[in-house]
Amino acid sequence: MPTASIQTDVFEPLVKAACTQRGMPLQRFAFVPQPVMGKSPAELRAYIDGPDAITGRPFMQEAIDALTRPLSQEEKTAGTYDRSTSRFVPADTEDNLNQVFLDHNWTDKLPIVMPTLKRVEAMLAGTSHKPDEVVGRLRPTGTREAWAFTVEKVAVNAVMAGAKPAYFPVILAMAASQVSARGSTTSSAAGMAVVNGPIRREIGMNWEIGAMGPYNHANATIGRAYGLLSQNLQGGSVPKITYLGSQGNNYAYNSITFAENEERSPWEPFHAQHGFKLDDSAVSLFSGCRATAFQLGVREKHWREHIQNMLRGLNPHTPPTLILDPITARQFVDRGGFDTKEKLIQWVHENATMPAGVYWDYQLIENYVYPRALNGAEPYATMLKAKEDEIIRIFPTDRIHVLVVGGETNGYWRIMGCGYSKTVSVDEWR
Amino acid sequence: MSGSERITVLNPMGFPPVISPLKMAERPENLAGKTVYLVDCRFDDGDTLIAQMADWFAEHMSDVNIEVRRKSGVYTERDPALYEEIQAKGDAAVVAVGH
Numbered sequence: 043m044p045t046a047s048i049q050t051d052v053f054e055p056l057v058k059a060a061c062t063q064r065g066m067p068l069q070r071f072a073f074v075p076q077p078v079m080g081k082s083p084a085e086l087r088a089y090i091d092g093p094d095a096i097t098g099r100p101f102m103q104e105a106i107d108a109l110t111r112p113l114s115q116e117e118k119t120a121g122t123y124d125r126s127t128s129r130f131v132p133a134d135t136e137d138n139l140n141q142v143f144l145d146h147n148w149t150d151k152l153p154i155v156m157p158t159l160k161r162v163e164a165m166l167a168g169t170s171h172k173p174d175e176v177v178g179r180l181r182p183t184g185t186r187e188a189w190a191f192t193v194e195k196v197a198v199n200a201v202m203a204g205a206k207p208a209y210f211p212v213i214l215a216m217a218a219s220q221v222s223a224r225g226s227t228t229s230s231a232a233g234m235a236v237v238n239g240p241i242r243r244e245i246g247m248n249w250e251i252g253a254m255g256p257y258n259h260a261n262a263t264i265g266r267a268y269g270l271l272s273q274n275l276q277g278g279s280v281p282k283i284t285y286l287g288s289q290g291n292n293y294a295y296n297s298i299t300f301a302e303n304e305e306r307s308p309w310e311p312f313h314a315q316h317g318f319k320l321d322d323s324a325v326s327l328f329s330g331c332r333a334t335a336f337q338l339g340v341r342e343k344h345w346r347e348h349i350q351n352m353l354r355g356l357n358p359h360t361p362p363t364l365i366l367d368p369i370t371a372r373q374f375v376d377r378g379g380f381d382t383k384e385k386l387i388q389w390v391h392e393n394a395t396m397p398a399g400v401y402w403d404y405q406l407i408e409n410y411v412y413p414r415a416l417n418g419a420e421p422y423a424t425m426l427k428a429k430e431d432e433i434i435r436i437f438p439t440d441r442i443h444v445l446v447v448g449g450e451t452n453g454y455w456r457i458m459g460c461g462y463s464k465t466v467s468v469d470e471w472r
Numbered sequence: 473m474s475g476s477e478r479i480t481v482l483n484p485m486g487f488p489p490v491i492s493p494l495k496m497a498e499r500p501e502n503l504a505g506k507t508v509y510l511v512d513c514r515f516d517d518g519d520t521l522i523a524q525m526a527d528w529f530a531e532h533m534s535d536v537n538i539e540v541r542r543k544s545g546v547y548t549e550r551d552p553a554l555y556e557e558i559q560a561k562g563d564a565a566v567v568a569v570g571h
Binding site: 043044045046047048049050053057062063064065066068069074077078079080081083086087089090091102105106109110111112113117118123125127128129130131133134135136137139143148156157158159162180183184185187188189190191192194195198199202270271274275276277278405409410413414416417 | 475476477478479480481482483484485486487488489491492493494496497498499500501502503508514515516517518520521523524525527528532533544545546547548549558559562563564565566567568569570
């Protein structure tokens with residue numbers, strides 16, 4: 043079917059790359075200025091009447107030409123594309139190679155450890171899996187192409203991050219999850235990775251003071267490796283092409299990687315809630331990390347209202363993960379009788395509420411939830427039937443999570459708006 | 473490693489999938505008397521842009537039969553029923569707006 047694809051100008055590199063990857067490098071476009079969102083009908087009519095935002099020719103002329111201009115000889119000819127990647131980078135001095143890595147967008151723009159064969163082989167000794175074993179596929183979004191990668195490729199990125207071979211099973215598990223830490227969204231989301239089980243102690247991870255910050259070698263380099271392997275093994279995380287986060291996200295430097303404080307938590311560890319035994323080692327991946335609401339303690343008088351305010355401060359499209367210092371976790375038990383994570387989750391579900399009209403007017407809800415509600419997906423289809431001022435619960439229980447981390451210097455805690463993806467075995471990658 | 477020493481390092485990139493080229497559809501000579509579907513893919517006020525485009529056709533190319541449709545599902549999802557309708561009844565399609 044002859045088709046004209048209308049896009050906004052800032053996405054020109056991305057849409058042309060995406061169409062090439064899908065086998066249509068000469069797909070015809072017409073471009074309007076960014077943004078379309080929030081513009082009035084009159085303003086958008088001016089886009090239609092005005093010039094194409096890329097070519098400068100009249101926009102409607104471009105759109106109609108896209109539908110009627112005869113195919114060129116080039117458009118009629120099927121092409122082949124060689125995109126093979128070599129195992130080695132051409133030899134050069136270390137200084138020059140650092141520039142090559144920067145120029146190719148293979149780093150996080152910080153200095154890296156050069157992945158020489160000797161270092162990569164040392165990293166590979168951290169697993170029993172063979173170097174040429176295919177671990178999985180990664181992609182920057184669900185609609186982009188997925189690239190494959192091997193154990194060796196993960197090792198290359200782990201070396202670059204400065205990780206030790208003892209950390210490699212955790213890094214492999216992260217890669218095997220096929221959840222990218224460098225997902226591309228204009229909302230600038232980041233990933234989060236939480237490690238449970240004996241591996242935490244074995245490799246010296248931190249779950250106490252400073253666990254979510256730059257204060258532990260294992261936490262820091264495992265998280266960094268997760269980011270580097272994500273960007274490089276998925277085909278890139280390059281602004282305008284494979285990364286479109288409008289503002290960027292500082293969480294992405296190490297993808298908020300830490301170990302859960304199982305020892306001081308009053309509750310079941312996170313991985314045990316998801317099918318693993320207490321003495322299994324596992325890593326859980328989250329995505330969409332952006333919004334963070336923060337609090338000190340759980341006050342006796344108005345704790346319910348304080349937490350409701352925090353929950354309403356998040357965008358309702360991204361569900362809450364409560365990240366609690368052990369002091370706060372025990373306060374929740376004392377204040378609300380939440381002797382299990384499930385009881386706390388149920389309370390959050392019942393008390394994260396807002397009027398239906400307000401909920402359905404959020405842009406992200408209109409983009410991502412409203413179409414599903416129209417197609418009958420629950421609980422959204424039922425929520426859609428609510429009257430404008432009817433109070434509805436905005437987060438289903440299966441999307442609310444609780445983690446415990448911190449060194450009990452004070453009862454600070456936060457709610458991170460993010461989505462839980464999966465928990466994967468680390469033991470399988472030893 | 474000394475500064476001038478040349479070293480060999482491994483490439484950190486993964487392996488891209490094979491690209492299978494698709495054939496582009498032949499174009500009609502013009503749109504007079506043809507049916508053009510204007511499809512809102514459900515992203516950020518694209519429906520308003522589509523509406524303005526439909527008005528433009530009504531004012532400037534009234535001999536083109538315009539059918540406006542809103543794709544079912546989230547913008548990342550396919551709508552096979554709509555695509556079948558366009559294949560069966562349409563001569564061309566405009567899809568807006570990607571972002």
